[in-house]
Amino acid sequence: MNRPLLPIQSIAHRLGLADRYLEPIGTYGAKLKLELLTDPDYPQRGKLVLVTATTPTKTGEGKTVVAIGLAQGLDRLGKRALVTSREPSLGPVFGVKGGGVGGGCAQVEPSQKINLHFHGDFHAITCAHNLLAAMLDAQVFHGNDLGLDCAQITWPRTLDMNDRPLRQVTIGLGGKRNGPLRETNFVITAASEIMALVGLADSREDLRHRLAALVVGYTQSGQPVRAADLGATGAMMVLLYEAILPNLVQTTEGTPALIHTGPFANLAHGTSSVLAQAMGLRLADYVINETGFGADLGAEKYVNLVMRSSGLKPAAAVLVTTVQGLQNQGQGVLEQGFSNLAQHIQILRRLGVPLVVAINRFQEDSEPDLARVASYCTAVGLPVSIVEAFAKGGAGAVDLAQKVVAVLEKEDGSVQPLYALEDSLEQKIQTVAQEVYGAAGIMVSERAQMKLQQFTELGFANLPICMAKTPYSISDDPKRLGAPSGWMLRVTDAVLAAGAGFIVVLAGDVLLMPGLPKVSRALSLDVDSMGQITGF
Template sequence: MKKTDIEIARQAPIEPIQHIADKLNIPASAIEPYGKYKAKVDLDYLSTLESKPDGKLILVSAISPTPAGEGKTTTSVGLTDGLNRIGKQATACLREPSLGPCFGMKGGAAGGGYAQVIPMEDINLHFTGDFHAIGAANNLLAALIDNHIHWENTLKLDLRRITWKRVVDMNDRALREINCSLGGPGNGFPREDGFDITVASEVMAIFCMAKDLADLRERLAKIVVGYTRDKQPITAQQLSADGPMSVLLKDALAPNLVQTLEHNPAFIHGGPFANIAHGCNSVIATRAALKLSDYVVTEAGFGADLGAEKFFDIKCPDAGITPSAAVVVATVKALKLHGGVAQDQLAECDVAAVTRGCSNLRRHLENIAKFGVPALVAINPFDSDSPEEIDAIKDAVGDLGVEVVVSTHWAEGGKGAEYLAKEVIKLIDTKPAQFTPLYSRDLKLWSKAKKIATELYGADDIIADQKVRDQIAQLEHDGYGHLPVCIAKTQYSFSTDPALKGAPSGHVVPIREVRLSAGAGFVVVICGNIMTMPGLPRVPAANRIRINDDGVIEGLF
């Protein structure tokens, strides 16, 4: 009987966190331990590393996800271990898991099999409290808004034009739309409000985009919380909120250091979703790893149309970092789903379906090439995969000049990723990246969204009703037209229809809403039926998570 991920993690030997810091030459004085096996790295110490050269940055992305799973985080961890096994100094840079999906659809998110980061339970649950601090800072601003309105509203905020929402790090559809301040004059002025999940909040995005504490406060000050009757923006700074919000986030802003099962360093910090946010771990963690390591392996959420695009167009230009290579993760089962095979028939060999499904893989590879970043494909194998199906993948992308590597890190850890690691190094050494974002910041907001939709999603056009077009025009008028766009859409398809698999073309992308994230430095473009507060599935993962009679957690993946 195969061990579960949590059993593997729990039975693995684990080293004191200072031993992991020693591998990066981080002195004990720069480590703030959170127990024995996790720690934060001092921001003042990290600021002394600015003159050091950067290591090579490797992005791990994936095809459009399916219920069959692809294993992007697992591959990131496996590749990090594989690089270290072949003598390279490598560090993983990952996002922190959200409690929403942990108790919702999929359970934990710290890798899998023998390619995991540990301590697994801590990372998947409260970890070092970063998400709680982010939620508290967000909701402090919400409280200050309603308090300002209650006490005379000197800024003349229009209750109908407040854009700031409260957050909670849990899937809860009942909170999407609420009425607040009910119960009489003492409770404020009644109005409509709502909650987003914490990972979709602008505070999370700001947290992940900030370069240091000073930059964090400057970004928080720029948050637009709503508008006056004559549509003048009101900022967090006008409510004197940036100071106390910074205080709540100060300790959380230091990046978290943990280890892989093979005792290699991993920074896990920040956690925006890529379908409803920008999908990358913190700039601070990534820049720290680049100064401390020769190779840094990072992942961006969901498929390359979402996470990788936002990594290339939002994070890299803003942070001043340049990727050297990309790894696109796929599985035979997932490709068969994209090729039209039913979920209950994925174990059957179907070379034709794999070939059809590779249309999705090809488009992701073609898209990454548009950014000037060399890429290869990593296949996570299942026992049911046939040699013919693997060959079909190689044949399907062969004309793109892209290598396809089968990597067995899930079953064998770093040993199973050694060949993948060697191929990644070879790719970096023989095909230097010519990185460039997809669009110029000088383009209009509408044109940026259209360029992504037409060039990456295969769409013919984007559409929006007049209200949304007016919002975009107002943002341009207010001086935000230079910002990049962060498209929120379903992760399951290049289109906005999650059932449309493969590589659909000729569709139209409907824009439902736009939201300004002035502090984070982008405009969120919400498409289709995507929700910024997810709901729980019919049978949530929470139903199987418990503490057994021995006091041990069970069911957390």
């Protein structure tokens, strides 16, 4: 049975958080002030645990449920723990996967508010992104003093909704008064570079630096034009004034939770903000941090991008798997899906992260199937726990919590990025393709080759790479299941994200603006006669 929600001040006091760092928003939520990070009374003391997964199905394997359940399980052991997670995007909420707050007895609350507009962070990021687009077009319209080449404007617009027709659009229709006619596109807000850089910034000063560095296009001579050149940095800082502050909420059992930023892992770096994690490590002994999709995306990017940028180092990882997920990867045969589990285990070992396997139990799972998965994990030398956090909350994750604590006390991980920043961009792609995805090599399209060469000539070759690919296969093809070998990663395009501090590399047929399915979650949502939201 879920407990009644506690006032947010009670959650803050559980963490020993002084009132001066709390800005309540309503009864059950608050923003945390950044000054907390420079207060010597709050030194960094906690251990960071990544929660990642094997390759998921389209409806997800309950990774967020396990992360929340683990924090609740640690709480039941008398440990000071909190969970850090991403803010949900309205795309999945109204699309296929639904909400992103966990489920059952392992949710972050107030779940409906968090799933919808929450504290306005997504809207602020959307507005800051589109303000920059508007200022760019206004600059071109009013004389183009910067000499922007309209054919080389790269900054899109954004919208936090799955909207297929906006993937490629023409603007400036209706004559000269509406600006020059040109093609552009929309990306979903979770794929906005501003979402990524807000998530990676470690201070307001760092945020300002990253915003100023945003590259929006190029001049006729091929020189980059930045947000700072447009004079847009200050206005974007104003729009993001509160969005940069992490959000404090609670789980169904009153365990503290920090929910902040929402970059997708298949399109961006896929984890909660650096600021939320840094605060968590000052407020708790154990910070459970969910990373998006499988270890091939979320965990790889955490080590190669987030850790490298922030200095935050995971002490251990929990690899979530399910019977249904492994059966899907095995094309209906559970044991054939073990190759996928083995590949994700290998990824985490290659990254140097000590790990525990969590089998997230679904109601329809049989005892023999669960036992077969558990036996496989034991045979390869890993601690494993069957988790029932959805049905039982923290009580269903106490065994996992005990095993995570044991690993943290026993093992000292040697977590290191997979490649050096001095490697060429193609070498970095090759390393991830071969050592993470198990590819034989890479095939780089002519378009992608031109982009990588351009970025190298402009001095961006020392940036890490952020792979954008399907989350439903370790490969770049969602139909290629298990742990395929002998295939070539198809690099189709590349995008410079100078503000975020990485190069986005598109592999296969990945899209930065999803579309709604024929039957979407939007069809089940409503407000009843009592004013209650239904259908989540």
